Amino acid sequence: MKRKSLTVIVAAALSATVALGGCARASQDSSSSGGPGEITMWTHSAGNPGELAVYKRIIADFNASQHQYKIVQQNFPQGSYNDAITAAAAAHKLPCLLDMDGPVMPNWAWAGYLQPLGLPDSLINSLLPTTVGRYKNTVYSAGYWDAALSIFARKSVLDKNNIRIPTVDKPWTLDEFTAAVTTLKANGYPTPLDLGAADTGEWWSYAYSPMLQSAGGDLINRGTMKSADGALNGPGAVTFFTWFQQAFKNKWVDNAGPVGNQRFIDNKVALSYTGVWNAKDALAAVGSDLLVLPPVDFGKGPKIGGGSWQWGISAGCRNADGARAYLKFSFQDSYLTAFADSQVVIPSTASAAAASKYFSDNGALHQFAVLSQKFALARPATPGYPVISSTFEKAAKDIMNGAAVKSTLDTAVQAIDTDITSQNGYGF
Amino acid sequence: MAVRDPGERLLRRRRRVWSYLVLVGLAVFFLFPLVFMFVSSLKPDGQILSDLGGWRAFLPLGDISLRNYAGVFDRVPVGRFLLNSVIVTVAIVGAGLVVNSMAGFAISRLRWTGRGVVLSVVIATLIVPFETIAVPMVYWVSQLPTLVLQHGQIEYDFGWLDSYQVQIVPFIANGFSVFLFSQYFSTIPTAIDEAARIDGAGWFTIYRRIVVPLSGPAFATVAILTFLPAWNQYLWPSMVVQDESLRPVMVGMQYFFQDNTAWGEVMAYTSMITLPVLVVFLGCQRAFVSSVAASGVKG
Numbered sequence: 001m002k003r004k005s006l007t008v009i010v011a012a013a014l015s016a017t018v019a020l021g022g023c024a025r026a027s028q029d030s031s032s033s034g035g036p037g038e039i040t041m042w043t044h045s046a047g048n049p050g051e052l053a054v055y056k057r058i059i060a061d062f063n064a065s066q067h068q069y070k071i072v073q074q075n076f077p078q079g080s081y082n083d084a085i086t087a088a089a090a091a092h093k094l095p096c097l098l099d100m101d102g103p104v105m106p107n108w109a110w111a112g113y114l115q116p117l118g119l120p121d122s123l124i125n126s127l128l129p130t131t132v133g134r135y136k137n138t139v140y141s142a143g144y145w146d147a148a149l150s151i152f153a154r155k156s157v158l159d160k161n162n163i164r165i166p167t168v169d170k171p172w173t174l175d176e177f178t179a180a181v182t183t184l185k186a187n188g189y190p191t192p193l194d195l196g197a198a199d200t201g202e203w204w205s206y207a208y209s210p211m212l213q214s215a216g217g218d219l220i221n222r223g224t225m226k227s228a229d230g231a232l233n234g235p236g237a238v239t240f241f242t243w244f245q246q247a248f249k250n251k252w253v254d255n256a257g258p259v260g261n262q263r264f265i266d267n268k269v270a271l272s273y274t275g276v277w278n279a280k281d282a283l284a285a286v287g288s289d290l291l292v293l294p295p296v297d298f299g300k301g302p303k304i305g306g307g308s309w310q311w312g313i314s315a316g317c318r319n320a321d322g323a324r325a326y327l328k329f330s331f332q333d334s335y336l337t338a339f340a341d342s343q344v345v346i347p348s349t350a351s352a353a354a355a356s357k358y359f360s361d362n363g364a365l366h367q368f369a370v371l372s373q374k375f376a377l378a379r380p381a382t383p384g385y386p387v388i389s390s391t392f393e394k395a396a397k398d399i400m401n402g403a404a405v406k407s408t409l410d411t412a413v414q415a416i417d418t419d420i421t422s423q424n425g426y427g428f
Numbered sequence: 429m430a431v432r433d434p435g436e437r438l439l440r441r442r443r444r445v446w447s448y449l450v451l452v453g454l455a456v457f458f459l460f461p462l463v464f465m466f467v468s469s470l471k472p473d474g475q476i477l478s479d480l481g482g483w484r485a486f487l488p489l490g491d492i493s494l495r496n497y498a499g500v501f502d503r504v505p506v507g508r509f510l511l512n513s514v515i516v517t518v519a520i521v522g523a524g525l526v527v528n529s530m531a532g533f534a535i536s537r538l539r540w541t542g543r544g545v546v547l548s549v550v551i552a553t554l555i556v557p558f559e560t561i562a563v564p565m566v567y568w569v570s571q572l573p574t575l576v577l578q579h580g581q582i583e584y585d586f587g588w589l590d591s592y593q594v595q596i597v598p599f600i601a602n603g604f605s606v607f608l609f610s611q612y613f614s615t616i617p618t619a620i621d622e623a624a625r626i627d628g629a630g631w632f633t634i635y636r637r638i639v640v641p642l643s644g645p646a647f648a649t650v651a652i653l654t655f656l657p658a659w660n661q662y663l664w665p666s667m668v669v670q671d672e673s674l675r676p677v678m679v680g681m682q683y684f685f686q687d688n689t690a691w692g693e694v695m696a697y698t699s700m701i702t703l704p705v706l707v708v709f710l711g712c713q714r715a716f717v718s719s720v721a722a723s724g725v726k727g
Contacts, residue, residue: 045670047503047683077682080666087667090563091570093589260688262477277687 017208037069039326040095040321042084044309046075046222050342057338058330065329069322071097089113096317097326100141101202102307102378103389109140110426111385115315117142118324123331130306130376131348135383136427142327143310144336145345148305148372151293152272158291161187168370171294171302174215174243181252184270190251190283194269197248197255197400199206204393206381207273208244210295210303212376215240219392220416225382225428228416233409234393240298241396241405248400255400276368280344292367295375306376308345314420346372383426387419460486461503465702469496469695476576476691496696503693504680505672506700513659513676514704517527520658521651523600528650531601532609533635537621547610559663566667569594590671599658605650612640612646613639648715677701 041059052075059071074095076084082104087095089111100108108114117124117139124132124139133141158165163180164368166172172180184192196207209219216236231237247253256266264272265285272278273295283290295302311330313323336352339345340359346369347353358365379385395412399405420426463486468476470492474692479485500506534540569588576585588594616639626635640647662678669675681703684694709716 042670048686049502074670075672076670077679077681077685079685080662080679083663083666084670087563087566088589088670090567091587091589093570143671258477258480258691262474265474267479275687281688 004364010085012428013427015122024042037319037322039069039097039317041073041151041326042073042081042095043075043099044078044081045099046077046261048343051339054335054342058335061119062326062329066325069319070323073325085113091318094314094316096314096319096323097311099309099311099313102130102133102141102143102310103202103205103381103385105141105310105312106135106381107383107386108312109138111137112315114140114312115124115141115317115320117311117313117327118193118320119328119331123328123340126350127331127348128306128346128372128376131308131310133307133310133312133381135381141310141312143308144331144339145308145343146306146372146376147308147345148276148304148306148368148376149210149273149295150276150368150371151295151338152261153270153276153291153293154267154286154289155291156289157184157270165291166293168294168367168374171297174296174298175367177296178243178252181247181271182250185250185252189268189270191254191256191268192270193247193253194261194263194274195247195253196259196272196274197253198257199259201393202389204396205389208396209379209392210305210377211244211298212237212240214295214300214303215243215298216300218380219388220382220384222380225380225384226420226425228388228413232395232416233406233413235281236300237409239403241399241409243298244396245399245402245405249402276346276365277344279365279368290344292365292371294371302375303377304371304375305379306372307378381426384416384423386421388416391415391419429578460703462550465695466699469692470494470600471496471692473691476695496690496692497689497700499690499693500696500700503690504537504683504697506677506680506697508673509675509677509680510701510704512592512674513678513701515592516661517655517658519592521600523596523604524654525651528602528605529609529647530635531606532611532613533631533639535606536610536613537618537634537639538631547607550603550606552608562663562667565598569598569668583668587686590674592674594668595661595665595674595676598664602654603697605654608650609643609646612643613629613726616642645718648712648718652712652716655708656705 012340043052043055045055055073057285059073063070085094085098085100085108094113105114112135119139119142124142127142128146130140131143131146133143155306157163161180161183164172164176166176181192196203199207205219205324212218212232217234217240218231218237221231248255259276261272261278261282263269264274271293272282279292295304311327313320313327317323331349333347333349333352333355336347336349337355340347340352340356344358344365347356353359354361356363359369360366380388382388391412395408398408442657449589467486467488470488471479472491472495475490476485479490479665484490531550535550567588571586572588573587574588574593576583576589588597620638621634624638660678661676662681665676665679669679678701680697681694684690684697
């Protein structure tokens, strides 16, 4: 009986092997696109019904507009999206179309994940500069929107405390800002300012490196992209981080949660440094008393971070023409406006902004479009950015917790430069 | 029968009351996170955050509703994710019990050259964290052959990405389970094997008819210790599953962390996905406690 069972198993295994050898291979295509003309597209938007609804509309319109290509959408949650991309790249299974956070693009282009975007110049030139991803003078990505940071405040609170309301043309100086938080702390706000320091990850570079740049420092020497020495540990950087440390020490600001804008809505903080994505809720809670203030001038003019999610085409895409046709189709103003109004983000073209409920000249959040145009600065377009960003976060957190400013920055510079050297300058 | 004096009886009663008070206190302490999770799932985001500072966080007070649960269904295909997790977990646990117990049996009961080395290698695999081999594994599974039914014909292709088997097969064989089975099997007297051999039983019969029935605690322990990581899988499916219809529940958690976190929906979702685990634990509580005691293993 036992021998018979064994014989049956061996026979079955042999049959399976013969069948495997005899049957045809399903697909010779190693790209992730399925049938002929099928173009797979990955988004980081799973769990975001508003954004997905606009994508669904664009894809349906594009697929109906022609018969050569068919877009197939797959959605990933933002938190695990980069893991999925890295894994797919390792397995040579990247989709044709993929979105990416703007500052990550140079790293992916350098790693060979992406091909030049190849969209018409007229289209690229119509977009906000911070929504176009350039690496070594080649465009690899472009986005439908940008985000912007500002300082939220209540007009009534500033008036009551005799604090000047800053404007785009005359923003707060560092002295004025320091005086404002000191006054507010003395008049009923134990912690007057929420900088969002409870958040982690990319937020730290996105939110605080513009302050560093406003003080005359930077994450790296942008002229060469080969060293952070003098930029991240120079006099401007020391000035900014000394203030940053003092702000926590004097309890003008803390790193208590929650992340978001709830403490401003509850009037537990008077000033909140946060993004356009929180403006709709703040407007609903505070109404016409809400002020969207420009960022503080730390000495070299106000700055805010630019560059949000953007679209690119993978290097191995076999239907690159179709992917380009889709992207070109998708950059219609009506879609950009739909994204802007559903996600409360700044549309990447002026004409789409003009049609937006929030960002048109009379829109309640028009100020964000102005801030983006006037003050936005993209993060350094270097493949070393992921290391720069995580190193910056660590240094800033150490300084927040009381570490010596200059030596902490020197250590950060050393870490960044060592990474750049180990990668042979990342091609610069 | 000795008659206890009233003083001793009173002392014993006091001790019992105190021990119950301590146990109730510990039970409440350990229940707090679950109570907070469930109560918060009924509150709007703003209220969850404003209640955080006090006892209201643990009480269903204020604006209480099931809106967060409705929101979960709008955002995440929760039924599909639960079904996927059940399929993956049941397959890993079921197949794991068979494969690992057989491997443990072979190591502990059969006499063959090199089994000590094999056991050492199996134990050595426990040292390597999964995160360090995840990316190479993705590459391997993307090159594995698979059969597909296409146009009514069986064809072959390469790549296991986007499938149930990629979530199941790599986790069936488990070094810790093999080690635990082999240790437990070695406590069963070998004289039983010898008697069975004399009666004409083969090794598989000895495994199936004698060793397995005598190893209930080991099977229960392995089942429980395999169930939890299989249910909680996050990194691996994040990397190898692109099709939403194949994702397990833990990946779904990330759906709620957008620019702003929908805390109420997070709590509603976690309440929903914790429920099956609680049911399994409560249903198998006795077996779990006795198996841990019998096998001397802590989770």
